[in-house]
Amino acid sequence: xxxxxxxxxxxxxxxxxxxxxxxxxxxxxxxxxxxxxxxxxxxxxxxxxxxxxxxxxxxxxxxxxxxxxxxxxxxxxxxxxxxxxxxxxxxxxxxxxxxxxxxxxxxxxxxxxxx
Amino acid sequence: xxxxxxxxxxxxxxxxxxxxxxxxxxxxxxxxxxxxxxxxxxxxxxxxxxxxxxxxxxxxxxxxxxxxxxxxxxxxxxxxxxxxxxxxxxxxxxxxxxxxxxxxxxxxxxxxxxxxx
Numbered sequence: 001x002x003x004x005x006x007x008x009x010x011x012x013x014x015x016x017x018x019x020x021x022x023x024x025x026x027x028x029x030x031x032x033x034x035x036x037x038x039x040x041x042x043x044x045x046x047x048x049x050x051x052x053x054x055x056x057x058x059x060x061x062x063x064x065x066x067x068x069x070x071x072x073x074x075x076x077x078x079x080x081x082x083x084x085x086x087x088x089x090x091x092x093x094x095x096x097x098x099x100x101x102x103x104x105x106x107x108x109x110x111x112x113x114x115x
Numbered sequence: 116x117x118x119x120x121x122x123x124x125x126x127x128x129x130x131x132x133x134x135x136x137x138x139x140x141x142x143x144x145x146x147x148x149x150x151x152x153x154x155x156x157x158x159x160x161x162x163x164x165x166x167x168x169x170x171x172x173x174x175x176x177x178x179x180x181x182x183x184x185x186x187x188x189x190x191x192x193x194x195x196x197x198x199x200x201x202x203x204x205x206x207x208x209x210x211x212x213x214x215x216x217x218x219x220x221x222x223x224x225x226x227x228x229x230x231x232x
Binding site for chain 2: 009035043044095103105108
């Protein structure tokens with residue numbers, strides 16, 4: 001079974017600084033998607049960014065970018081110019097890109113922004 | 116209005132009571148899911164449905180049942196609630212991954228927080 005590991009239960013960063021959240025996954029597949037979801041205190045789950053394994057270029061969405069290392073099975077999220085609104089739980093998720101496969105989630109990283 | 120709506124948002128109940136959490140969606144997606152979130156455990160899949168006539172167990176289905184009443188409606192039931200079912204429950208939808216532009220990402224409701232005393 002595929003597993004997703006987020007080894008940092010909690011992280012903190014100074015406002016306006018950059019922070020990187022780690023995610024590793026275990027798979028024998030070559031075609032898959034990776035996702036980062038954000039869960040602010042409102043508890044809504046919001047998709048932050050996605051990466052297709054066949055795309056070598058790292059995905060970017062405004063201040064959010066990923067460092068996708070396929071051989072190392074690593075998918076870290078970088079948040080630049082951190083803002084107070086970035087405070088949230090962040091979940092990494094994985095999905096094989098065929099058939100009826102479901103998303104598998106990591107255990108989450110709670111990010112605190114220090115004013 | 117939210118595309119994926121869950122009711123109730125919050126519920127406190129007692130051990131042994133039957134509870135139903137309801138989910139409706141206006142996204143037109145065929146696929147619907149129920150996840151459970153617990154601190155330190157992330158989100159775990161309870162049940163999922165790929166169309167009205169398709170129901171599948173997830174990794175933690177014991178103690179739960181579901182009903183897919185229509186393409187847009189998917190309800191989760193706890194027949195006899197117990198305290199370790201206290202959690203935040205999410206309904207989610209997705210397109211078929213083969214749909215153009217779809218990565219199979221999930222679209223979530225706002226969650227239903229259930230407390231079983």
